[in-house]
Amino acid sequence: MLSWVDGRPSEQLSVKDRGLAYGDGLFETIAVREGAPTLLDRHLARLADGCARLCLPFDAPLLRGELQAFSRQLGEGVVKLILTRGDGLRGYAPPQPTMVRRILQGSPKPTYPTQHAELGVRLFPCTTRLAEQPLLAGMKHLNRLEQVLARSEWQDSEHAEGLMQDGAGRVIEGVFSNLFLVKGGALLTPDLSRCGVAGVMRAELLAQAETLGVSCEVGDFGLDALLDADEVFLCNSLYGVWPVRALLHRDWSVGPLTRKLQAIACDLLDC
Amino acid sequence: MLSWVDGRPSEQLSVKDRGLAYGDGLFETIAVREGAPTLLDRHLARLADGCARLCLPFDAPLLRGELQAFSRQLGEGVVKLILTRGDGLRGYAPPQPTMVRRILQGSPKPTYPTQHAELGVRLFPCTTRLAEQPLLAGMKHLNRLEQVLARSEWQDSEHAEGLMQDGAGRVIEGVFSNLFLVKGGALLTPDLSRCGVAGVMRAELLAQAETLGVSCEVGDFGLDALLDADEVFLCNSLYGVWPVRALLHRDWSVGPLTRKLQAIACDLLDC
Known part of the structure; x- marks a missing residue:
């Protein structure tokens, strides 16, 4: 399936990512219809709120553009966006400056009974x-x-x-x-x-x-x-x-x- | 730094890993001295307990052997072991069967004042x-x-x-x-x-x-x-x-x- 890491096609990420180490990040799962993410403003608003509370930098235009471009390629299905605090050294202290990582994963439209x-x-x-x-x-x-x-x-x-x-x-x-x-x-x-x-x-x-x-x-x-x-x-x-x-x-x-x-x-x- | 994923040198893992998606896994940080992990029995015992509670398969001989081999290569420092429930599809339900993923990361001996x-x-x-x-x-x-x-x-x-x-x-x-x-x-x-x-x-x-x-x-x-x-x-x-x-x-x-x-x-x- 379609998968991007930091804006580029990739199915891999660094083992140093703090999303893996501590669950230090947020996610959204968004229905994609006819090449467009649904309820995008609300998803971005919740993400912005979460980023503010976790002190994660939030770049709305970048994320919006990337979700739209990804959805165009996906066509129909689900896009899952994971935002993490990026790579870390050892220890819980957030790295300064924080380089947020963006992971986008596509999947087919789920089929529920x-x-x-x-x-x-x-x-x-x-x-x-x-x-x-x-x-x-x-x-x-x-x-x-x-x-x-x-x-x-x-x-x-x-x-x-x-x-x-x-x-x-x-x-x-x-x-x-x-x-x-x-x-x-x-x-x-x-x-x-x-x-x-x-x-x-x-x-x-x-x-x-x-x-x-x-x-x-x-x-x-x-x-x-x-x-x-x-x-x-x-x-x-x-x-x-x-x-x-x-x-x-x-x-x-x-x-x-x-x-x-x-x-x-x-x-x-x-x- | 030294890094292994499922027993092989790698600094990358799949974006589908449930450790990233849900924090669905466990970790240990172990001091390594003269090529050997310290307090290894206690670390493995805690990991075994955590795996039992999270219904993660636990392979003690495999983990012990891998931690010892990794520590020999590292010499001095810290080995961090992350065990996850491996790759997942969408959704929280644990995949059956579970293919546990093993991530080992080495780092230098920390220098505290x-x-x-x-x-x-x-x-x-x-x-x-x-x-x-x-x-x-x-x-x-x-x-x-x-x-x-x-x-x-x-x-x-x-x-x-x-x-x-x-x-x-x-x-x-x-x-x-x-x-x-x-x-x-x-x-x-x-x-x-x-x-x-x-x-x-x-x-x-x-x-x-x-x-x-x-x-x-x-x-x-x-x-x-x-x-x-x-x-x-x-x-x-x-x-x-x-x-x-x-x-x-x-x-x-x-x-x-x-x-x-x-x-x-x-x-x-x-x-």
């Missing part, structure tokens, strides 16, 4: 808990062992995603998705200031719901609130929206607000 | 808190953004190390060291079952102290307990033991148990 979007998915209740770390919460950084452990908890194809909670039992997100509840016509989604990844599609759907005049609440919700919700759905910037049809003893049918937001996501992702 | 060992070091009080994640605690895994953030908190050379606490205020470790207190002749060190890295030198010193008949306690200690200690010292498997001579308003002189354990560490590391 159509019933995930149409009928909804069954959520696996992960026992892996997300640790509370406000300094890293919300960012799509490269320290993802919690997700690796959580995704290892089930192998069957009956469960398309897993539910992750924090140590206090709050529901936070899916392993590779964000989580929304609908209750009494309002849209609810977990606060991600202690842990979790603030997804680009989550931000987009919150903005779209506000435009539709739907009441939105970002807050703390326990498993009881989730099981008590009228509708539950997941989202990310590759598949759009998946209704949740089952978790533990609870079943849901696909609700109207889920379908409305799913249609909006589908338009954006051309799915 | 001699007064660190002789007179002791001043500890910087980091504000970065370690998140509590029992599933990852103790392991030397590749998710090290907390250490990167903590080490970024000071630039001056007055502070040789930083003190890290957890969210509840317990003292846990240094940024790249473990922490010991001496109180009433007993050796105390923080419990690392919620967060922190269980260092090889820490394990060695606990074993040596027991042999000396010193009472040892692994437990929870707040900042007050640290400031109230008779002696405080740091250790790791590269520099051995550094006495702590100052933290916040508190000064210490170097105590007798610190000196005794420092001498033992020096013997092991030939420093």
Whole structure:
């Protein structure tokens, strides 16, 4: 597959890279349609925020241009951008000056079973808990062992995603998705200031719901609130929206607000 | 510098490596003296434990042989071993079967100011808190953004190390060291079952102290307990033991148990 390192075709990088050594970097996975990256402004905005918080230099025009050029070559599929703090010497201290490394990897458009979007998915209740770390919460950084452990908890194809909670039992997100509840016509989604990844599609759907005049609440919700919700759905910037049809003893049918937001996501992702 | 990937000289690795993508792996940094890795059994034991917890295949004879061969070539210095879950496709699910990747990097023997060992070091009080994640605690895994953030908190050379606490205020470790207190002749060190890295030198010193008949306690200690200690010292498997001579308003002189354990560490590391 197509792969660039620092703007040049390459499938290799230096073993000294701090992304490898410490997970010292960030990433974005972006759907590419007809040679263009989707939701690019939102992906770049999240990346800019992450870079500011990790004190990584952020060159928006360079990244935008490179993502666009790469997407033109890819045509259809997914581009994954990894930004790292570049090569390091020994030790945790960030090198001065920092030479950020850019890694772009292309992959084919993922093929999910159509019933995930149409009928909804069954959520696996992960026992892996997300640790509370406000300094890293919300960012799509490269320290993802919690997700690796959580995704290892089930192998069957009956469960398309897993539910992750924090140590206090709050529901936070899916392993590779964000989580929304609908209750009494309002849209609810977990606060991600202690842990979790603030997804680009989550931000987009919150903005779209506000435009539709739907009441939105970002807050703390326990498993009881989730099981008590009228509708539950997941989202990310590759598949759009998946209704949740089952978790533990609870079943849901696909609700109207889920379908409305799913249609909006589908338009954006051309799915 | 000397660098091997999967047993062959190379300074590059695949951009698909899950060590880069997710920090999905472990590492060890080992002092090499006269062509041999020091404390090798303890390093391999910690790695075996980490591999078991992350469900990574562990081939002890292969790793031992490779570390010994690499060290013979290096002569003097430090060998860093990184083990990753190898190349991945997209997504967090571990590939089956897993082809573990082995990366060995050599570097020169680090040169620390001699007064660190002789007179002791001043500890910087980091504000970065370690998140509590029992599933990852103790392991030397590749998710090290907390250490990167903590080490970024000071630039001056007055502070040789930083003190890290957890969210509840317990003292846990240094940024790249473990922490010991001496109180009433007993050796105390923080419990690392919620967060922190269980260092090889820490394990060695606990074993040596027991042999000396010193009472040892692994437990929870707040900042007050640290400031109230008779002696405080740091250790790791590269520099051995550094006495702590100052933290916040508190000064210490170097105590007798610190000196005794420092001498033992020096013997092991030939420093």
